[in-house]
Amino acid sequence: MVELKTQSDTPDVSNLQKCANFLHAFMLGFDVIDAVALLRMDELYVESFEIKDVNTLGGEHLLRAIGRLSGKGGRTKFAIDNATRTRIVIADTKKF
Incomplete structure (x- = not known):
């Protein structure tokens, strides 16, 4: 605390x-x-949001969606960051 x-x-x-x-x-x-x-x-x-809040995905489908957001070596995430002038964190789950 x-x-x-x-x-x-x-x-x-x-x-x-x-x-x-x-x-x-x-x-x-x-x-x-x-x-x-x-x-x-x-x-x-x-x-912040969780992918599950946007679409009900589970198992392999959820992992695939996260993988597509990240991209190989984080390249897709980096491209999104730069194109939108934002910073994105792809994390497991929200802790709070």
């Missing part, structure tokens, strides 16, 4: 929300550099 607090010298209380967003992104599996961008830029946000 992590407790976030402001101090008397905290210039802006919205920094607390930025910190929470950073921790959330990091815990979802984003690189630290990408999570730090949430602290610096106000127009960034994190959105």
Whole structure:
């Protein structure tokens, strides 16, 4: 458990929300550099979903869908990241 607090010298209380967003992104599996961008830029946000939320897949079908998102050596994921100017994390399941 992590407790976030402001101090008397905290210039802006919205920094607390930025910190929470950073921790959330990091815990979802984003690189630290990408999570730090949430602290610096106000127009960034994190959105997450599970493939099972979009389509009911199981077994080999689910693995195939994840494989297609990743691509060989992560090339498809990298191409999506660059084309959409986003960062994507492909993880097993959401932990929280």
